[in-house]
Amino acid sequence: MKYAVGVDIGGTTVKIGIFEENSKIVDKWEIPTVTEGNGKQVLPDIAKSVLAKLSEHGIEKSDVLGIGVGAPGAVDDKGFMPNGAVNLGWAPFNLAEEFGKEIGDIPVKGANDANVAAFGEMWQGGGRGHSDMVAVTLGTGVGGGIIIGGKIVAGATGAGGEIGHIHIVDDEPDTCGCGGHGCLEQYASATGIVRLAKRRLAKDNEPSVLREGEVSAKAVFDAVKAGDKVAGEIADQFGYYLGKGLAAVANVVNPQVFVIGGGVSKAGEILLKFIEPSFKKYAFPPCRGAKFAMAELGNDAGIVGAAGMIINK
Protein backbone atom coordinates (compact mmCIF):
# COMPACT_ATOMS: atom_id res chain seq x y z
CA MET A 1 0.00 0.00 0.00
CA LYS A 2 1.19 3.52 -0.86
CA TYR A 3 0.20 6.68 1.04
CA ALA A 4 0.03 10.44 0.65
CA VAL A 5 0.04 13.11 3.34
CA GLY A 6 -1.99 16.32 3.15
CA VAL A 7 -1.04 19.39 5.19
CA ASP A 8 -3.17 22.53 5.48
CA ILE A 9 -1.36 25.37 7.26
CA GLY A 10 -3.66 27.92 8.88
CA GLY A 11 -2.95 30.93 11.09
CA THR A 12 -3.84 29.12 14.33
CA THR A 13 -3.72 25.40 13.57
CA VAL A 14 -2.14 23.09 11.03
CA LYS A 15 -4.42 20.29 9.84
CA ILE A 16 -2.72 17.10 8.72
CA GLY A 17 -4.06 13.89 7.19
CA ILE A 18 -2.60 10.58 6.03
CA PHE A 19 -4.43 8.99 3.10
CA GLU A 20 -4.19 5.67 1.30
CA GLU A 21 -3.62 6.11 -2.42
CA ASN A 22 -7.21 4.95 -3.01
CA SER A 23 -8.23 8.14 -1.08
CA LYS A 24 -9.27 6.41 2.16
CA ILE A 25 -8.23 8.42 5.21
CA VAL A 26 -5.87 6.66 7.66
CA ASP A 27 -5.63 9.39 10.28
CA LYS A 28 -6.15 13.12 10.66
CA TRP A 29 -5.08 15.48 13.42
CA GLU A 30 -4.14 19.08 14.18
CA ILE A 31 -1.17 20.83 15.73
CA PRO A 32 -0.97 24.47 16.79
CA THR A 33 0.66 26.96 14.40
CA VAL A 34 3.49 28.63 16.31
CA THR A 35 3.92 31.98 14.58
CA GLU A 36 6.45 33.45 17.02
CA GLY A 37 9.90 34.17 15.57
CA ASN A 38 8.48 34.85 12.09
CA GLY A 39 6.96 31.39 11.99
CA LYS A 40 10.32 29.63 11.78
CA GLN A 41 9.02 26.72 13.87
CA VAL A 42 6.05 25.97 11.64
CA LEU A 43 7.72 23.66 9.11
CA PRO A 44 9.94 21.79 11.64
CA ASP A 45 6.87 21.26 13.89
CA ILE A 46 4.89 19.81 10.97
CA ALA A 47 7.74 17.55 9.85
CA LYS A 48 8.23 16.21 13.37
CA SER A 49 4.51 15.52 13.79
CA VAL A 50 4.16 13.84 10.38
CA LEU A 51 7.19 11.60 10.93
CA ALA A 52 5.93 10.58 14.39
CA LYS A 53 2.48 9.65 13.03
CA LEU A 54 3.91 7.72 10.08
CA SER A 55 6.01 5.75 12.52
CA GLU A 56 2.98 5.22 14.82
CA HIS A 57 1.06 3.74 11.87
CA GLY A 58 4.06 1.63 10.79
CA ILE A 59 4.31 3.45 7.45
CA GLU A 60 7.78 3.56 5.90
CA LYS A 61 8.96 6.82 4.28
CA SER A 62 9.48 4.86 1.08
CA ASP A 63 5.75 4.04 1.00
CA VAL A 64 4.79 7.72 1.06
CA LEU A 65 4.24 8.99 -2.48
CA GLY A 66 4.56 12.56 -1.32
CA ILE A 67 3.34 15.34 0.95
CA GLY A 68 1.12 18.12 -0.34
CA VAL A 69 1.24 21.37 1.59
CA GLY A 70 -1.33 24.18 1.37
CA ALA A 71 -0.21 27.53 2.73
CA PRO A 72 -2.01 30.85 3.32
CA GLY A 73 -0.38 32.95 0.60
CA ALA A 74 0.48 32.97 -3.08
CA VAL A 75 2.45 29.87 -4.12
CA ASP A 76 3.64 29.42 -7.70
CA ASP A 77 3.83 26.06 -9.45
CA LYS A 78 7.45 25.61 -8.31
CA GLY A 79 6.40 25.91 -4.65
CA PHE A 80 7.82 29.44 -4.34
CA MET A 81 5.93 32.00 -2.20
CA PRO A 82 6.74 35.37 -3.84
CA ASN A 83 5.11 37.34 -1.02
CA GLY A 84 5.77 34.92 1.84
CA ALA A 85 2.80 34.46 4.19
CA VAL A 86 1.81 37.53 6.20
CA ASN A 87 -0.27 35.62 8.78
CA LEU A 88 2.64 33.33 9.61
CA GLY A 89 5.41 35.93 9.51
CA TRP A 90 7.07 34.22 6.54
CA ALA A 91 9.28 36.18 4.14
CA PRO A 92 9.36 35.07 0.46
CA PHE A 93 10.89 31.58 0.14
CA ASN A 94 10.40 28.22 -1.53
CA LEU A 95 7.91 26.35 0.63
CA ALA A 96 8.29 23.00 -1.16
CA GLU A 97 12.10 23.07 -1.05
CA GLU A 98 12.33 24.14 2.60
CA PHE A 99 9.77 21.64 3.80
CA GLY A 100 11.54 19.00 1.71
CA LYS A 101 14.71 19.66 3.73
CA GLU A 102 12.80 19.21 6.99
CA ILE A 103 11.01 16.02 6.02
CA GLY A 104 13.78 14.37 3.96
CA ASP A 105 13.38 11.70 1.25
CA ILE A 106 9.69 12.36 0.56
CA PRO A 107 8.59 14.45 -2.47
CA VAL A 108 6.87 17.71 -1.47
CA LYS A 109 4.42 19.82 -3.44
CA GLY A 110 3.31 23.26 -2.26
CA ALA A 111 0.26 25.28 -3.28
CA ASN A 112 -2.00 28.07 -2.09
CA ASP A 113 -4.49 26.92 0.55
CA ALA A 114 -7.57 28.04 -1.40
CA ASN A 115 -6.31 26.27 -4.52
CA VAL A 116 -5.59 23.11 -2.54
CA ALA A 117 -9.09 23.17 -1.06
CA ALA A 118 -10.48 23.60 -4.58
CA PHE A 119 -8.53 20.54 -5.66
CA GLY A 120 -9.97 18.60 -2.71
CA GLU A 121 -13.53 19.52 -3.72
CA MET A 122 -12.81 18.37 -7.28
CA TRP A 123 -11.35 15.07 -6.12
CA GLN A 124 -13.73 14.11 -3.32
CA GLY A 125 -16.30 16.87 -2.87
CA GLY A 126 -18.85 19.01 -4.69
CA GLY A 127 -16.86 19.02 -7.93
CA ARG A 128 -16.47 15.23 -8.17
CA GLY A 129 -16.42 13.97 -11.73
CA HIS A 130 -15.30 17.30 -13.20
CA SER A 131 -11.88 18.42 -14.37
CA ASP A 132 -12.65 22.07 -15.21
CA MET A 133 -13.91 23.65 -12.02
CA VAL A 134 -13.94 26.94 -10.16
CA ALA A 135 -14.17 26.86 -6.38
CA VAL A 136 -15.60 30.00 -4.79
CA THR A 137 -14.95 30.53 -1.09
CA LEU A 138 -17.32 32.99 0.56
CA GLY A 139 -15.73 33.71 3.92
CA THR A 140 -14.37 36.88 5.54
CA GLY A 141 -13.19 37.58 2.00
CA VAL A 142 -13.96 35.96 -1.34
CA GLY A 143 -11.33 33.48 -2.47
CA GLY A 144 -11.21 31.11 -5.34
CA GLY A 145 -9.40 28.22 -6.90
CA ILE A 146 -9.34 27.34 -10.58
CA ILE A 147 -8.83 23.79 -11.78
CA ILE A 148 -8.34 23.24 -15.52
CA GLY A 149 -7.81 19.79 -16.98
CA GLY A 150 -7.55 18.45 -13.43
CA LYS A 151 -4.66 20.79 -12.54
CA ILE A 152 -4.55 23.83 -10.25
CA VAL A 153 -4.06 27.14 -12.07
CA ALA A 154 -1.41 28.60 -9.76
CA GLY A 155 -0.78 31.68 -11.87
CA ALA A 156 2.41 33.57 -12.75
CA THR A 157 2.77 34.96 -9.23
CA GLY A 158 0.71 32.36 -7.40
CA ALA A 159 -2.41 34.56 -7.50
CA GLY A 160 -4.50 32.42 -9.84
CA GLY A 161 -8.15 32.32 -8.80
CA GLU A 162 -8.11 35.53 -6.75
CA ILE A 163 -11.57 36.27 -8.06
CA GLY A 164 -12.58 38.31 -5.00
CA HIS A 165 -10.85 41.32 -6.50
CA ILE A 166 -12.61 41.41 -9.85
CA HIS A 167 -13.99 44.91 -10.26
CA ILE A 168 -17.79 44.81 -10.19
CA VAL A 169 -19.10 48.23 -9.17
CA ASP A 170 -17.90 51.60 -10.47
CA ASP A 171 -19.14 54.03 -7.83
CA GLU A 172 -18.22 52.24 -4.59
CA PRO A 173 -17.03 54.78 -1.98
CA ASP A 174 -15.65 52.20 0.51
CA THR A 175 -12.13 50.87 0.05
CA CYS A 176 -11.45 47.14 -0.31
CA GLY A 177 -8.64 45.46 1.63
CA CYS A 178 -6.61 45.43 -1.61
CA GLY A 179 -6.87 49.21 -1.94
CA GLY A 180 -9.41 49.04 -4.77
CA HIS A 181 -13.03 50.16 -4.89
CA GLY A 182 -15.88 47.95 -6.05
CA CYS A 183 -14.21 44.51 -5.76
CA LEU A 184 -16.49 41.43 -5.74
CA GLU A 185 -15.34 40.72 -2.17
CA GLN A 186 -16.98 43.97 -1.02
CA TYR A 187 -20.43 42.50 -1.82
CA ALA A 188 -20.21 38.71 -1.69
CA SER A 189 -18.09 37.96 1.41
CA ALA A 190 -19.57 37.64 4.91
CA THR A 191 -18.37 41.17 5.68
CA GLY A 192 -19.65 42.35 2.29
CA ILE A 193 -23.11 41.00 3.04
CA VAL A 194 -23.10 42.85 6.38
CA ARG A 195 -22.15 46.05 4.54
CA LEU A 196 -25.01 45.55 2.05
CA ALA A 197 -27.39 44.82 4.95
CA LYS A 198 -26.42 47.96 6.88
CA ARG A 199 -26.89 50.09 3.78
CA ARG A 200 -30.29 48.60 3.10
CA LEU A 201 -31.43 48.96 6.72
CA ALA A 202 -30.31 52.61 6.81
CA LYS A 203 -32.30 53.39 3.66
CA ASP A 204 -35.73 53.39 5.28
CA ASN A 205 -37.68 52.05 8.24
CA GLU A 206 -39.25 49.01 6.65
CA PRO A 207 -39.73 46.38 9.39
CA SER A 208 -37.24 43.49 9.41
CA VAL A 209 -36.02 40.97 11.98
CA LEU A 210 -32.56 42.20 11.04
CA ARG A 211 -33.24 45.39 13.00
CA GLU A 212 -33.42 43.36 16.21
CA GLY A 213 -29.99 41.79 16.72
CA GLU A 214 -26.49 41.96 15.38
CA VAL A 215 -26.39 41.81 11.58
CA SER A 216 -24.33 38.96 10.15
CA ALA A 217 -24.36 36.99 6.89
CA LYS A 218 -25.96 34.11 8.80
CA ALA A 219 -28.65 36.40 10.25
CA VAL A 220 -29.44 37.68 6.74
CA PHE A 221 -29.95 34.20 5.27
CA ASP A 222 -31.84 32.96 8.35
CA ALA A 223 -34.18 35.92 7.86
CA VAL A 224 -34.48 35.12 4.15
CA LYS A 225 -35.57 31.60 5.05
CA ALA A 226 -38.12 33.07 7.50
CA GLY A 227 -39.57 35.16 4.65
CA ASP A 228 -38.18 38.55 5.73
CA LYS A 229 -38.67 40.92 2.78
CA VAL A 230 -35.78 43.27 3.57
CA ALA A 231 -33.42 40.30 4.00
CA GLY A 232 -34.60 39.03 0.61
CA GLU A 233 -33.62 42.33 -0.98
CA ILE A 234 -30.17 42.12 0.59
CA ALA A 235 -29.75 38.55 -0.67
CA ASP A 236 -30.87 39.71 -4.13
CA GLN A 237 -28.10 42.28 -4.14
CA PHE A 238 -25.51 39.77 -2.91
CA GLY A 239 -26.56 37.34 -5.63
CA TYR A 240 -26.66 40.00 -8.32
CA TYR A 241 -23.05 40.99 -7.70
CA LEU A 242 -21.76 37.46 -7.20
CA GLY A 243 -23.53 36.18 -10.32
CA LYS A 244 -22.06 39.03 -12.32
CA GLY A 245 -18.55 38.30 -11.04
CA LEU A 246 -18.84 34.57 -11.71
CA ALA A 247 -20.13 35.30 -15.22
CA ALA A 248 -16.84 37.11 -15.91
CA VAL A 249 -14.96 34.08 -14.58
CA ALA A 250 -17.04 31.77 -16.81
CA ASN A 251 -16.26 33.92 -19.86
CA VAL A 252 -12.55 33.45 -19.19
CA VAL A 253 -12.19 29.75 -18.34
CA ASN A 254 -15.61 28.25 -19.29
CA PRO A 255 -15.77 25.77 -16.37
CA GLN A 256 -18.08 22.76 -16.08
CA VAL A 257 -19.01 23.64 -12.51
CA PHE A 258 -18.75 26.27 -9.79
CA VAL A 259 -18.43 24.85 -6.28
CA ILE A 260 -19.52 27.30 -3.57
CA GLY A 261 -17.94 26.96 -0.13
CA GLY A 262 -16.81 29.02 2.87
CA GLY A 263 -18.74 30.20 5.92
CA VAL A 264 -21.46 31.99 3.93
CA SER A 265 -22.21 28.76 2.06
CA LYS A 266 -23.56 27.24 5.28
CA ALA A 267 -26.81 28.99 4.32
CA GLY A 268 -27.12 26.12 1.82
CA GLU A 269 -28.52 25.76 -1.67
CA ILE A 270 -30.84 28.73 -1.18
CA LEU A 271 -27.82 30.86 -2.13
CA LEU A 272 -27.93 29.54 -5.66
CA LYS A 273 -31.36 30.95 -6.42
CA PHE A 274 -29.96 34.42 -5.75
CA ILE A 275 -26.78 33.89 -7.80
CA GLU A 276 -28.03 32.09 -10.89
CA PRO A 277 -30.32 34.71 -12.50
CA SER A 278 -27.56 37.30 -12.65
CA PHE A 279 -25.00 34.68 -13.69
CA LYS A 280 -27.19 33.64 -16.61
CA LYS A 281 -27.82 37.26 -17.56
CA TYR A 282 -24.13 38.19 -17.74
CA ALA A 283 -22.46 34.96 -18.92
CA PHE A 284 -21.74 34.50 -22.64
CA PRO A 285 -24.37 32.03 -23.92
CA PRO A 286 -21.98 29.05 -24.50
CA CYS A 287 -20.66 29.49 -20.94
CA ARG A 288 -24.11 29.77 -19.33
CA GLY A 289 -24.53 26.02 -18.82
CA ALA A 290 -22.00 25.83 -15.97
CA LYS A 291 -23.46 23.91 -13.04
CA PHE A 292 -23.49 25.21 -9.46
CA ALA A 293 -22.80 22.87 -6.56
CA MET A 294 -22.18 23.30 -2.85
CA ALA A 295 -18.80 22.41 -1.32
CA GLU A 296 -18.97 19.18 0.67
CA LEU A 297 -15.70 18.76 2.52
CA GLY A 298 -15.81 21.71 4.91
CA ASN A 299 -12.59 22.08 6.91
CA ASP A 300 -11.19 18.85 5.48
CA ALA A 301 -11.02 20.22 1.92
CA GLY A 302 -7.43 21.40 2.51
CA ILE A 303 -5.94 18.11 3.71
CA VAL A 304 -7.91 16.11 1.14
CA GLY A 305 -6.78 18.41 -1.68
CA ALA A 306 -3.17 18.51 -0.50
CA ALA A 307 -3.00 14.70 -0.49
CA GLY A 308 -4.98 14.63 -3.74
CA MET A 309 -2.35 16.77 -5.51
CA ILE A 310 0.12 13.97 -4.77
CA ILE A 311 -2.14 11.06 -5.67
CA ASN A 312 -3.60 12.64 -8.83
CA LYS A 313 -0.55 14.42 -10.15
Place this chain on the structure above:
Amino acid sequence: MKYAVGVDIGGTTVKIGIFEENSKIVDKWEIPTVTEGNGKQVLPDIAKSVLAKLSEHGIEKSDVLGIGVGAPGAVDDKGFMPNGAVNLGWAPFNLAEEFGKEIGDIPVKGANDANVAAFGEMWQGGGRGHSDMVAVTLGTGVGGGIIIGGKIVAGATGAGGEIGHIHIVDDEPDTCGCGGHGCLEQYASATGIVRLAKRRLAKDNEPSVLREGEVSAKAVFDAVKAGDKVAGEIADQFGYYLGKGLAAVANVVNPQVFVIGGGVSKAGEILLKFIEPSFKKYAFPPCRGAKFAMAELGNDAGIVGAAGMIINK
Protein backbone atom coordinates in the same frame (compact mmCIF):
# COMPACT_ATOMS: atom_id res chain seq x y z
CA MET B 1 13.28 14.16 -39.68
CA LYS B 2 9.72 14.32 -38.32
CA TYR B 3 7.08 16.83 -39.40
CA ALA B 4 3.83 18.41 -38.24
CA VAL B 5 1.09 20.01 -40.32
CA GLY B 6 -0.88 23.06 -39.24
CA VAL B 7 -4.30 23.83 -40.74
CA ASP B 8 -6.23 27.06 -40.13
CA ILE B 9 -9.77 26.94 -41.52
CA GLY B 10 -11.29 30.34 -42.27
CA GLY B 11 -14.56 31.34 -43.90
CA THR B 12 -12.97 32.08 -47.31
CA THR B 13 -9.59 30.33 -47.32
CA VAL B 14 -7.87 27.48 -45.53
CA LYS B 15 -4.23 28.16 -44.64
CA ILE B 16 -1.97 25.13 -44.41
CA GLY B 17 1.67 24.75 -43.39
CA ILE B 18 4.15 21.89 -43.11
CA PHE B 19 6.72 22.32 -40.34
CA GLU B 20 9.82 20.41 -39.28
CA GLU B 21 9.66 19.35 -35.65
CA ASN B 22 12.31 21.98 -34.83
CA SER B 23 9.64 24.53 -35.93
CA LYS B 24 11.22 25.44 -39.31
CA ILE B 25 8.60 25.91 -42.01
CA VAL B 26 8.86 23.59 -45.03
CA ASP B 27 5.97 24.99 -47.08
CA LYS B 28 2.81 27.02 -46.64
CA TRP B 29 -0.11 27.54 -48.98
CA GLU B 30 -3.82 28.29 -49.13
CA ILE B 31 -6.85 26.65 -50.66
CA PRO B 32 -10.35 28.14 -51.00
CA THR B 33 -12.96 27.19 -48.38
CA VAL B 34 -15.91 25.69 -50.27
CA THR B 35 -18.86 26.33 -47.98
CA GLU B 36 -21.57 25.14 -50.39
CA GLY B 37 -23.49 22.04 -49.28
CA ASN B 38 -23.07 22.88 -45.58
CA GLY B 39 -19.31 22.83 -45.96
CA LYS B 40 -19.16 19.09 -46.56
CA GLN B 41 -16.25 19.50 -49.00
CA VAL B 42 -14.03 21.43 -46.60
CA LEU B 43 -12.35 18.51 -44.82
CA PRO B 44 -11.95 16.28 -47.93
CA ASP B 45 -10.43 19.26 -49.82
CA ILE B 46 -7.93 19.87 -47.02
CA ALA B 47 -6.98 16.20 -46.74
CA LYS B 48 -6.41 15.93 -50.51
CA SER B 49 -4.29 19.07 -50.57
CA VAL B 50 -2.20 18.03 -47.55
CA LEU B 51 -1.54 14.53 -48.93
CA ALA B 52 -0.54 15.95 -52.32
CA LYS B 53 1.93 18.39 -50.74
CA LEU B 54 3.42 15.75 -48.44
CA SER B 55 3.98 13.59 -51.47
CA GLU B 56 5.46 16.53 -53.44
CA HIS B 57 7.99 17.06 -50.61
CA GLY B 58 8.72 13.34 -50.39
CA ILE B 59 7.41 13.17 -46.80
CA GLU B 60 6.01 9.79 -45.72
CA LYS B 61 2.82 9.71 -43.64
CA SER B 62 4.75 7.80 -40.99
CA ASP B 63 7.08 10.80 -40.58
CA VAL B 64 4.18 13.15 -39.79
CA LEU B 65 3.72 13.45 -36.02
CA GLY B 66 0.23 14.81 -36.48
CA ILE B 67 -2.01 17.47 -37.97
CA GLY B 68 -3.38 20.30 -35.88
CA VAL B 69 -6.60 21.89 -37.13
CA GLY B 70 -7.96 25.25 -36.02
CA ALA B 71 -11.63 25.87 -36.84
CA PRO B 72 -13.90 28.91 -36.51
CA GLY B 73 -16.14 27.75 -33.66
CA ALA B 74 -16.05 26.26 -30.18
CA VAL B 75 -13.99 23.05 -30.05
CA ASP B 76 -13.63 21.09 -26.82
CA ASP B 77 -10.50 19.23 -25.81
CA LYS B 78 -11.77 16.03 -27.47
CA GLY B 79 -12.06 17.84 -30.83
CA PHE B 80 -15.87 18.03 -30.63
CA MET B 81 -17.62 21.17 -31.94
CA PRO B 82 -20.78 21.46 -29.77
CA ASN B 83 -22.20 24.28 -31.90
CA GLY B 84 -20.67 23.30 -35.25
CA ALA B 85 -19.30 26.23 -37.27
CA VAL B 86 -21.88 28.74 -38.46
CA ASN B 87 -19.59 30.35 -41.08
CA LEU B 88 -18.90 27.01 -42.73
CA GLY B 89 -22.41 25.56 -42.45
CA TRP B 90 -21.20 22.79 -40.14
CA ALA B 91 -23.59 21.12 -37.68
CA PRO B 92 -22.19 19.86 -34.35
CA PHE B 93 -19.66 17.05 -34.94
CA ASN B 94 -16.23 15.80 -33.92
CA LEU B 95 -13.76 17.71 -36.08
CA ALA B 96 -10.71 15.68 -35.05
CA GLU B 97 -12.39 12.31 -35.64
CA GLU B 98 -13.92 13.27 -38.98
CA PHE B 99 -10.74 14.80 -40.32
CA GLY B 100 -8.86 11.75 -39.04
CA LYS B 101 -11.07 9.57 -41.29
CA GLU B 102 -10.26 11.76 -44.31
CA ILE B 103 -6.52 11.89 -43.77
CA GLY B 104 -5.97 8.36 -42.43
CA ASP B 105 -3.08 7.10 -40.29
CA ILE B 106 -2.00 10.52 -39.00
CA PRO B 107 -3.02 11.73 -35.51
CA VAL B 108 -5.33 14.78 -35.61
CA LYS B 109 -5.93 17.41 -32.97
CA GLY B 110 -8.67 20.02 -33.26
CA ALA B 111 -9.04 23.35 -31.49
CA ASN B 112 -10.73 26.71 -31.81
CA ASP B 113 -8.97 29.01 -34.28
CA ALA B 114 -8.40 31.83 -31.75
CA ASN B 115 -6.96 29.36 -29.24
CA VAL B 116 -4.70 27.85 -31.89
CA ALA B 117 -3.44 31.31 -32.87
CA ALA B 118 -2.79 32.01 -29.18
CA PHE B 119 -0.75 28.82 -29.00
CA GLY B 120 1.23 29.95 -32.05
CA GLU B 121 2.06 33.28 -30.44
CA MET B 122 3.22 31.47 -27.30
CA TRP B 123 5.40 29.07 -29.26
CA GLN B 124 6.93 31.37 -31.88
CA GLY B 125 5.50 34.87 -31.44
CA GLY B 126 4.92 37.65 -28.91
CA GLY B 127 4.46 35.22 -26.02
CA ARG B 128 7.71 33.30 -26.62
CA GLY B 129 9.27 32.04 -23.40
CA HIS B 130 6.00 32.09 -21.47
CA SER B 131 3.67 29.25 -20.53
CA ASP B 132 0.84 31.24 -18.88
CA MET B 133 -0.43 33.62 -21.51
CA VAL B 134 -3.59 35.34 -22.65
CA ALA B 135 -3.90 36.27 -26.32
CA VAL B 136 -6.29 39.11 -27.05
CA THR B 137 -7.51 39.50 -30.63
CA LEU B 138 -8.92 42.92 -31.42
CA GLY B 139 -10.67 42.46 -34.75
CA THR B 140 -14.28 42.84 -35.87
CA GLY B 141 -14.98 41.35 -32.43
CA VAL B 142 -12.77 40.74 -29.41
CA GLY B 143 -11.53 37.15 -29.16
CA GLY B 144 -9.11 35.53 -26.85
CA GLY B 145 -7.09 32.44 -26.15
CA ILE B 146 -5.85 31.31 -22.75
CA ILE B 147 -2.76 29.18 -22.36
CA ILE B 148 -1.99 27.77 -18.91
CA GLY B 149 1.06 25.64 -18.25
CA GLY B 150 1.69 25.56 -22.00
CA LYS B 151 -1.77 24.10 -22.76
CA ILE B 152 -4.81 25.66 -24.39
CA VAL B 153 -7.76 26.20 -22.02
CA ALA B 154 -10.50 24.87 -24.31
CA GLY B 155 -13.27 25.13 -21.72
CA ALA B 156 -16.20 22.85 -20.90
CA THR B 157 -18.05 23.79 -24.09
CA GLY B 158 -15.06 24.95 -26.12
CA ALA B 159 -15.68 28.60 -25.19
CA GLY B 160 -12.57 29.15 -23.07
CA GLY B 161 -11.05 32.59 -23.63
CA GLU B 162 -14.21 34.24 -24.98
CA ILE B 163 -13.21 37.38 -23.13
CA GLY B 164 -14.99 39.70 -25.56
CA HIS B 165 -18.23 39.06 -23.74
CA ILE B 166 -17.13 39.99 -20.23
CA HIS B 167 -19.65 42.55 -18.96
CA ILE B 168 -17.93 45.92 -18.57
CA VAL B 169 -20.56 48.67 -18.70
CA ASP B 170 -23.93 48.67 -16.93
CA ASP B 171 -25.89 51.29 -18.85
CA GLU B 172 -25.10 50.42 -22.47
CA PRO B 173 -28.22 50.88 -24.64
CA ASP B 174 -26.80 49.11 -27.76
CA THR B 175 -27.08 45.33 -28.03
CA CYS B 176 -23.98 43.16 -28.50
CA GLY B 177 -23.94 40.35 -31.09
CA CYS B 178 -24.36 37.90 -28.21
CA GLY B 179 -27.59 39.56 -27.09
CA GLY B 180 -26.01 41.20 -24.05
CA HIS B 181 -25.42 44.86 -23.25
CA GLY B 182 -22.08 46.29 -22.20
CA CYS B 183 -19.74 43.49 -23.38
CA LEU B 184 -16.02 44.29 -23.73
CA GLU B 185 -16.33 43.69 -27.48
CA GLN B 186 -18.68 46.69 -27.74
CA TYR B 187 -15.79 49.03 -26.81
CA ALA B 188 -12.52 47.34 -27.72
CA SER B 189 -13.13 45.77 -31.15
CA ALA B 190 -12.64 47.65 -34.42
CA THR B 191 -16.40 48.15 -34.62
CA GLY B 192 -16.49 49.10 -30.93
CA ILE B 193 -13.90 51.80 -31.49
CA VAL B 194 -15.98 53.21 -34.38
CA ARG B 195 -19.00 53.26 -32.06
CA LEU B 196 -17.02 55.13 -29.38
CA ALA B 197 -15.73 57.53 -32.04
CA LYS B 198 -19.17 58.31 -33.42
CA ARG B 199 -20.49 58.98 -29.93
CA ARG B 200 -17.62 61.29 -29.13
CA LEU B 201 -17.92 63.16 -32.43
CA ALA B 202 -21.67 63.63 -31.94
CA LYS B 203 -21.12 65.11 -28.47
CA ASP B 204 -19.85 68.51 -29.61
CA ASN B 205 -18.19 70.31 -32.51
CA GLU B 206 -14.58 70.15 -31.37
CA PRO B 207 -12.39 70.08 -34.48
CA SER B 208 -10.86 66.71 -35.40
CA VAL B 209 -9.45 65.12 -38.54
CA LEU B 210 -11.92 62.32 -37.81
CA ARG B 211 -14.73 64.61 -39.00
CA GLU B 212 -13.24 64.60 -42.50
CA GLY B 213 -13.40 61.00 -43.75
CA GLU B 214 -14.87 57.67 -42.85
CA VAL B 215 -14.29 56.78 -39.22
CA SER B 216 -12.43 53.50 -38.65
CA ALA B 217 -10.27 52.08 -35.88
CA LYS B 218 -7.25 52.74 -38.11
CA ALA B 219 -8.32 56.36 -38.70
CA VAL B 220 -8.67 56.88 -34.94
CA PHE B 221 -5.16 55.64 -34.14
CA ASP B 222 -3.62 57.45 -37.14
CA ALA B 223 -5.22 60.62 -35.77
CA VAL B 224 -3.91 59.84 -32.29
CA LYS B 225 -0.38 59.59 -33.72
CA ALA B 226 -0.92 62.94 -35.49
CA GLY B 227 -1.81 64.51 -32.13
CA ASP B 228 -5.56 64.84 -32.67
CA LYS B 229 -7.12 65.64 -29.27
CA VAL B 230 -10.55 64.14 -29.93
CA ALA B 231 -8.97 60.91 -31.24
CA GLY B 232 -6.90 60.80 -28.05
CA GLU B 233 -10.07 60.93 -25.97
CA ILE B 234 -11.57 58.07 -27.99
CA ALA B 235 -8.40 56.01 -27.51
CA ASP B 236 -8.51 56.79 -23.79
CA GLN B 237 -12.01 55.35 -23.61
CA PHE B 238 -11.03 52.26 -25.64
CA GLY B 239 -8.04 51.69 -23.36
CA TYR B 240 -10.04 52.30 -20.19
CA TYR B 241 -12.56 49.59 -21.05
CA LEU B 242 -10.03 47.12 -22.43
CA GLY B 243 -7.72 47.58 -19.42
CA LYS B 244 -10.65 46.99 -17.10
CA GLY B 245 -11.65 43.82 -18.94
CA LEU B 246 -8.11 42.45 -19.00
CA ALA B 247 -7.77 43.20 -15.27
CA ALA B 248 -10.70 40.84 -14.66
CA VAL B 249 -8.96 38.22 -16.80
CA ALA B 250 -5.72 38.70 -14.84
CA ASN B 251 -7.60 38.26 -11.55
CA VAL B 252 -8.84 34.89 -12.77
CA VAL B 253 -5.80 33.26 -14.38
CA ASN B 254 -2.88 35.54 -13.32
CA PRO B 255 -0.96 35.26 -16.62
CA GLN B 256 2.67 36.18 -17.21
CA VAL B 257 1.84 38.07 -20.38
CA PHE B 258 -0.97 39.44 -22.52
CA VAL B 259 -0.29 39.29 -26.27
CA ILE B 260 -2.34 41.80 -28.26
CA GLY B 261 -3.17 40.93 -31.88
CA GLY B 262 -5.88 41.34 -34.53
CA GLY B 263 -6.49 44.16 -37.00
CA VAL B 264 -6.66 46.90 -34.36
CA SER B 265 -3.21 45.91 -33.11
CA LYS B 266 -1.68 47.15 -36.36
CA ALA B 267 -1.74 50.56 -34.66
CA GLY B 268 1.28 49.19 -32.77
CA GLU B 269 2.64 49.60 -29.28
CA ILE B 270 0.92 52.96 -28.87
CA LEU B 271 -2.16 50.91 -27.89
CA LEU B 272 -0.48 49.77 -24.71
CA LYS B 273 -0.17 53.26 -23.25
CA PHE B 274 -3.97 53.53 -23.38
CA ILE B 275 -4.59 50.08 -21.91
CA GLU B 276 -2.05 49.85 -19.11
CA PRO B 277 -3.22 52.62 -16.72
CA SER B 278 -6.70 51.16 -16.42
CA PHE B 279 -5.32 47.61 -16.25
CA LYS B 280 -3.07 48.56 -13.36
CA LYS B 281 -5.92 50.39 -11.62
CA TYR B 282 -8.30 47.43 -11.73
CA ALA B 283 -5.99 44.40 -11.44
CA PHE B 284 -5.42 42.83 -8.00
CA PRO B 285 -1.91 43.96 -6.93
CA PRO B 286 -0.21 40.50 -7.27
CA CYS B 287 -1.63 40.22 -10.82
CA ARG B 288 -0.58 43.72 -11.88
CA GLY B 289 2.88 42.72 -13.08
CA ALA B 290 1.61 40.94 -16.20
CA LYS B 291 3.56 42.07 -19.25
CA PHE B 292 1.96 43.32 -22.46
CA ALA B 293 3.40 42.35 -25.83
CA MET B 294 2.27 42.71 -29.42
CA ALA B 295 1.42 39.63 -31.52
CA GLU B 296 4.14 38.90 -34.07
CA LEU B 297 2.87 36.17 -36.38
CA GLY B 298 -0.04 37.94 -38.09
CA ASN B 299 -1.98 35.60 -40.38
CA ASP B 300 0.49 32.77 -39.81
CA ALA B 301 -0.36 32.43 -36.10
CA GLY B 302 -3.02 29.82 -36.90
CA ILE B 303 -0.88 27.42 -38.91
CA VAL B 304 2.09 27.87 -36.57
CA GLY B 305 -0.09 27.22 -33.51
CA ALA B 306 -1.88 24.26 -35.09
CA ALA B 307 1.45 22.59 -35.88
CA GLY B 308 2.78 23.69 -32.49
CA MET B 309 -0.03 21.83 -30.69
CA ILE B 310 1.31 18.65 -32.28
CA ILE B 311 5.00 19.32 -31.70
CA ASN B 312 4.61 20.62 -28.10
CA LYS B 313 1.88 18.36 -26.89
